[in-house]
Amino acid sequence: MESDEVGTVFVAGASGGTGRAVLRLLGPRVPTVRALTRSPGTRDTLRRAGADEVVVDDLLDPRHLDEALADVDVVVSTVGSDVVDAFSSGPFVDGEGAQTLLDAMVAAEVDAFVMESALGVGDEPASSLATAFEAVIGPIQRAKAETEAALRAAPVRHTIFRPGVLTNGPRTDDVTVAEPGATLYGSVSRADVARLLVAAPVTERAADATFEVVATPSFPARAVDVDWRLPGDADHGAGDGGDSAVPVDVVGDGSESRG
Numbered sequence: 001m002e003s004d005e006v007g008t009v010f011v012a013g014a015s016g017g018t019g020r021a022v023l024r025l026l027g028p029r030v031p032t033v034r035a036l037t038r039s040p041g042t043r044d045t046l047r048r049a050g051a052d053e054v055v056v057d058d059l060l061d062p063r064h065l066d067e068a069l070a071d072v073d074v075v076v077s078t079v080g081s082d083v084v085d086a087f088s089s090g091p092f093v094d095g096e097g098a099q100t101l102l103d104a105m106v107a108a109e110v111d112a113f114v115m116e117s118a119l120g121v122g123d124e125p126a127s128s129l130a131t132a133f134e135a136v137i138g139p140i141q142r143a144k145a146e147t148e149a150a151l152r153a154a155p156v157r158h159t160i161f162r163p164g165v166l167t168n169g170p171r172t173d174d175v176t177v178a179e180p181g182a183t184l185y186g187s188v189s190r191a192d193v194a195r196l197l198v199a200a201p202v203t204e205r206a207a208d209a210t211f212e213v214v215a216t217p218s219f220p221a222r223a224v225d226v227d228w229r230l231p232g233d234a235d236h237g238a239g240d241g242g243d244s245a246v247p248v249d250v251v252g253d254g255s256e257s258r259g
Contacts, residue, residue: 001112001157003202006073006231008032010110012059012101013078013093014051015042017168018116021194022076023050029198029232036068059097062104069108074201077101078116078194086137095143099150112157112201116193119162119212121145124181129164148210157207159200163193164214171195176219177226178212186214199228 009026013019014035026033027050035051036059037043043054055068059079069075079093079101091097098115105113120130121144134141151158161177164186171191178184192215200206205226 001073001201003229003231003233005111006030006201008034008072009074009076010034010036010069010072010105011051011076011078012036012098013080013116014046014049014054015039016078016080018078018166018190018194018197020046020049021171021191022078022197025194025198025230026050027052029230034068034072059093059100060091062100065101065104066108069104069110072105072108072110074112074114075101075105075110076114076197078197080116081137081140081143083137086140090139090143092140092143094140095146098144098147102147102150102154106154106156110156112159113151113154114197114200115147115151115158115160116197117144117148117160117162117210119164119184119214121148121162122180122210125183127183127185129185130183152208152210157201159206159208160210161193161196161200162210162212163188164212166190166193172215174218175213175215178219180210180212182212182219184212184214184219186216188213188215195230196228199230202231203228 009030011019011022014023015037023033023035032052033050034053035046036055038058040056046054057064077098079098081092081094118133120126120133121141148160167187167189169189175188175192
């Protein structure tokens with residue numbers, strides 16, 4: 001997508017740490033930011049973070065989702081279950097909830113879907129950290145995997161990010177982004193993940209792609225540069241506090257909450 005094609009962005013999981021970071025980045029960059037939350041009490045907080053509109057609904061029991069997706073160009077999903085939810089029988093917002101959102105956005109003819117997933121999701125070779133995720137929150141990981149598969153099969157542009165351990169640290173723009181199977185391990189701030197989520201729809205290399213993401217440690221020996229561009233970069237230059245395009249390491253083979 002071109003930057004000027006992004007008019008309305010719908011942020012699911014907006015109340016979480018990654019979701020709020022997404023709102024802060026999008027607020028000054030796109031005409032309309034529409035946030036989804038289950039809690040009416042978070043309306044003011046989300047508006048202060050950057051939301052122009054706030055929709056109160058539950059992806060596991062939606063009532064207004066079709067209307068909420070009207071005129072939306074991009075969906076950014078940072079929904080995620082709590083660790084304690086892994087000990088329940090579900091359903092999980094990462095699975096059934098996110099797939100409900102996907103079905104609704106396809107019906108609404110939304111152009112792009114960007115998903116925050118997690119290291120270890122999928123069948124590719126995994127690091128010890130990813131194996132630990134599976135041991136602790138296996139049901140949630142499998143729910144995310146089902147959503148990833150549904151997203152890849154859907155007739156929409158998509159990008160999936162699988163971050164390592166999420167932290168509340170500052171945004172650094174210094175992360176390693178890898179293709180699936182690179183067996184990355186480590187941590188990354190929600191703010192850094194948010195930047196990638198926001199950049200994905202207008203970054204050509206991110207179209208229909210899945211990436212692993214960590215910041216510490218980094219893997220520079222295998223890195224190539226990708227020009228991650230945020231919507232509105234033509235209007236927000238290097239003097240805007242560091243939001244302009246910055247190369248990010250991408251490791252490949254050449255070919256938020258958790259959210």
